[in-house]
Every structure is written in structure tokens, then in C-alpha cells.
Amino acid sequence: MAIHDCDSQPGLRPYLDARHEMLSRLEAITDSTPVSLEQALNRILADDILSPLDVPSFANSAMDGYALRAADVTDEAALTLIGTSLAGHPFNGSIGPGECVRIMTGAALPLGADAVVMQENCRSEHNIIYPRGPVTEGRHVRLPAEDLAQGERVFAAGTRINARVLSVLSSLGLEQIYVQRQLTVALLSTGDELKSPGELLAPGDIYDSNRIGVGAMLERLGIRVIDYGIIQDDPALIRQAFIKAATEADALITSGGVSVGDADYTKQVLEEVGRIGFWKLAIKPGKPFAFGHINNCPFFGLPGNPVSAAVTFHLLVRPALATLAGETLKPTPLLQAKALMPFKKSPGRMDFQRGTVSTQADGSLGVVAAGAQSSAVFSAMAEANCLLHLEQDRGNVSEGDMVTLELIDGLYW
Numbered sequence: 001m002a003i004h005d006c007d008s009q010p011g012l013r014p015y016l017d018a019r020h021e022m023l024s025r026l027e028a029i030t031d032s033t034p035v036s037l038e039q040a041l042n043r044i045l046a047d048d049i050l051s052p053l054d055v056p057s058f059a060n061s062a063m064d065g066y067a068l069r070a071a072d073v074t075d076e077a078a079l080t081l082i083g084t085s086l087a088g089h090p091f092n093g094s095i096g097p098g099e100c101v102r103i104m105t106g107a108a109l110p111l112g113a114d115a116v117v118m119q120e121n122c123r124s125e126h127n128i129i130y131p132r133g134p135v136t137e138g139r140h141v142r143l144p145a146e147d148l149a150q151g152e153r154v155f156a157a158g159t160r161i162n163a164r165v166l167s168v169l170s171s172l173g174l175e176q177i178y179v180q181r182q183l184t185v186a187l188l189s190t191g192d193e194l195k196s197p198g199e200l201l202a203p204g205d206i207y208d209s210n211r212i213g214v215g216a217m218l219e220r221l222g223i224r225v226i227d228y229g230i231i232q233d234d235p236a237l238i239r240q241a242f243i244k245a246a247t248e249a250d251a252l253i254t255s256g257g258v259s260v261g262d263a264d265y266t267k268q269v270l271e272e273v274g275r276i277g278f279w280k281l282a283i284k285p286g287k288p289f290a291f292g293h294i295n296n297c298p299f300f301g302l303p304g305n306p307v308s309a310a311v312t313f314h315l316l317v318r319p320a321l322a323t324l325a326g327e328t329l330k331p332t333p334l335l336q337a338k339a340l341m342p343f344k345k346s347p348g349r350m351d352f353q354r355g356t357v358s359t360q361a362d363g364s365l366g367v368v369a370a371g372a373q374s375s376a377v378f379s380a381m382a383e384a385n386c387l388l389h390l391e392q393d394r395g396n397v398s399e400g401d402m403v404t405l406e407l408i409d410g411l412y413w
């Protein structure tokens with residue numbers, strides 16, 4: 001029998017169901033633009049990248065030593081040194097029986113050679129080299145196309161260009177690539193209680209942190225932000241901002257006013273000027289998250305509580321923006337860890353509690369709560385290195401139980 005506390009609300013939308021529906025209602029932008037590699041970091045590839053060359057394009061040495069013929073390396077081998085091959089300065093001749101060439105890491109393997117012996121395994125006397133064997137053919141030789149073959153698909157369209165991808169693109173000698181147009185997102189906070197840093201707080205006021213935090217996450221994702229600032233709890237002002245945003249941005253993200261309070265106008269205005277896709281999910285934090293459209297502009301209403309805003313941005317808005325940008329999101333790796341303390345949890349909503357996971361003495365993972373779990377306590381969020389994924393129907397977690405979690409350190413937030 002399902003247990004519900006007195007605050008339970010049946011009929012909330014399950015997380016994965018809502019996320020799936022939302023993503024199915026979003027379409028990727030189709031315009032792309034050419035950029036140089038210097039401008040390409042954090043952009044999304046618009047086309048597949050095929051390798052224009054073999055990488056490496058020539059056989060070369062993986063060690064500093066001597067290039068030779070493996071069959072020559074017998075117990076009595078004494079090879080005549082006939083030249084040198086440095087990186088960028090190949091040896092122009094070819095190696096015959098009983099001969100070898102001094103070679104450095106990355107230098108082209110001379111014709112006739114089929115192996116490299118590292119210098120630590122050779123003795124050198126008056127241009128005669130005594131290699132210690134045995135040596136197999138191909139030893140310490142990097143073959144052409146070992147990394148990438150000409151014509152091979154290196155990256156698929158939709159790949160985000162991080163430093164590692166950029167490094168590979170550079171190794172292909174590409175000067176210019178096509179990337180998706182940069183997304184533009186309008187961002188605003190609603191709430192009469194909100195003040196910007198530097199302003200004086202009147203009784204009951206707080207500083208606006210959601211707009212700054214969400215703006216930073218957008219920036220990390222390479223998205224252009226139009227900052228609409230703080231909008232007062234006035235339906236006319238909210239309406240005006242929504243209509244303007246829908247004409248100048250690819251998406252609108254708001255914070256606050258999506259619950260059922262007397263000054264919560266966000267959802268009401270969305271219903272007037274656009275349409276609601278869904279509202280109220282079976283998640284904690286973030287229950288009142290709202291998704292919809294104003295004309296063709298997708299709308300994401302983050303709840304005002306700071307932890308709820310950040311978590312719903314991560315769980316819902318991040319994949320939505322990836323879809324709009326034409327980015328292929330990789331599935332999130334989920335890990336299993338042992339709860340090192342009890343976690344309070346009521347069945348009814350999937351609960352993304354903030355945790356600190358670490359490796360235990362026996363090599364397994366253990367997790368503790370990263371401070372208080374109220375959705376108003378953002379300092380715990382900033383401390384956390386993981387989000388627990390406590391299943392919707394699950395109840396309290398006892399110490400020693402296994403829990404699912406996702407790592408968040410090193411991500412864009």
C-alpha cells in the first residue's frame with residue numbers, strides 16, 4: 001500500500017515521462033555558421049567530421065633509440081649506424097641488412113626498418129650499435145592511420161567541442177568547421193522581494209541569486225544570455241517581458257512565481273500569452289516547474305527556491321537546450337553507492353538530494369548528505385559533489401542501503 005504524508009499531491013507528473021514529452025516537443029535549430037578552430041570551443045558541430053588524412057600519416061618511432069630490422073637482432077648483433085632520423089627531419093636513405101639509424105620519438109621510420117629498440121637497451125661504440133634482443137617486427141613503431149584513417153568519421157554532428165575534441169580537430173589540420181548557430185536565451189527573475197547585489201535590502205527582501213547562477217550555467221554552456229533582470233510581481237510587466245522575450249530569444253527561462261501563492265503570476269501569464277505543456281512534477285526539489293511555449297519560443301519556468309531552480313535547470317532545461325542547439329547529449333552515468341547515514345524520503349516524488357560521495361577504504365563508494373536538504377539552502381548545493389536519484393516510490397533510506405547517484409563536480413554548474 002502506498003504511504004502518503006499529509007502534504008502529498010497525487011497526480012504529479014513522473015519526471016522521466018515529463019522530460020520525454022518536453023524533448024519530443026522541441027526542435028533543433030537548423031542554421032549553422034563557419035568558425036575557425038580558435039572560435040570553436042564549446043560550440044556544437046553542425047556536420048559530421050571526416051578525417052582528411054591518415055593520423056599519423058607516416059610510420060614513426062614511439063621511442064628514442066635505433067631503427068633497425070628486427071630479424072638482425074640476434075645475440076651477436078653489431079649494427080652499423082648509417083644516419084639519424086629526427087622529428088621533422090627524416091633520414092633520406094634506406095636501411096640494409098646489418099644497419100641501423102639513430103631515431104627520436106615521432107621521427108619517420110626509415111625505409112627498410114621494421115622496428116625500434118629503445119636506447120636503454122643498446123650499447124654504442126664507435127658507430128657500432130649492439131642492441132639487446134629479441135625484438136619483434138613492429139616494436140615501438142607507430143603505424144600510419146593507427147589513430148584515424150582518411151575518410152573515417154571522427155565526430156558526429158551534434159558533438160560539443162570540448163578541449164579534447166578541439167585537440168583532435170587540430171590534429172586533422174582543419175582551419176574552419178561548421179557549427180550550430182549559438183543559442184540565445186532570455187533570462188529573468190520574478191519577485192518583489194528581490195534585489196540586485198549592491199542594493200539595500202528592505203525588511204523581507206533577499207538578493208536575487210537564481211538569475212546569476214542560471215546565467216553562469218548558460219554561459220558555461222556557450223549560450224548567449226539576454227538578461228531581463230528582475231521583474232516585479234505585476235502581471236502586466238511579466239506579460240510585457242514574456243512577449244518581448246519570445247520575439248528575440250530562442251527560449252525564455254524564468255525564476256519564481258510558478259507555485260500557487262497570491263503573487264505567483266508566472267503560470268497565469270504563460271497561459272494568457274502562450275500555452276502550458278505541463279506544470280507540477282513528481283520531483284523534489286522542483287515540483288512546480290513549468291514548461292510551455294509562447295508562439296514558437298519554448299518557455300521554462302524554474303521554481304523560485306534556489307536549489308529547486310538549479311536542480312530543475314540541470315534535469316530538464318539542460319537537456320531541452322541541448323535539443324534546441326542540436327547537441328547530442330550523452331546518457332548520464334549513474335553510480336551505486338552505500339548510504340553512510342540515513343536519508344529521509346517520502347514516497348510520491350523522485351528526490352534529488354544533494355550528497356557528498358567518496359571512495360571508502362575498501363574501494364567502494366559511500367555517500368553522505370551535503371548539509372541540509374531544504375530547497376532554500378543553496379550552500380549545501382554548492383558543497384555537494386553528487387545528486388542522489390531516490391526513486392519516486394521509495395521511502396526512507398537506512399544507513400547501509402544502496403542508492404543511485406550522479407556526479408556533478410566538473411559539469412557546467
Ligand SMILES: Nc1nc2c(c(=O)[nH]1)N[C@H]1C(S)=C(S)[C@@H](COP(=O)(O)OP(=O)(O)OC[C@H]3O[C@@H](n4cnc5c(N)ncnc54)[C@H](O)[C@@H]3O)O[C@H]1N2
Nearest residue numbers: 189208209210211255256257258259264287303304305308
Ligand atoms: N501551498 C503551496 N505552497 C508551495 C508549493 C505548493 O505546492 N503548494 N510548492 C512549494 C515549492 S515545492 C516551491 S519550489 C516553491 C516555488 O515557488 P515559486 O516558484 O512560486 O517561487 P516564489 O514563491 O517566487 O519563491 C520561492 C522562494 O524562493 C525565493 N526566491 C525566489 N526567487 C529567487 C531568486 N531569484 N533568487 C533567490 N531566491 C529566490 C523566494 O524568496 C522564496 O523564498 O513554492 C512552495 N510553496
Ligand code: MOO
Nearest residue numbers: 285286287308375
Ligand atoms: O519542490 Mo520545492 O522545489 O521542494 O522546494
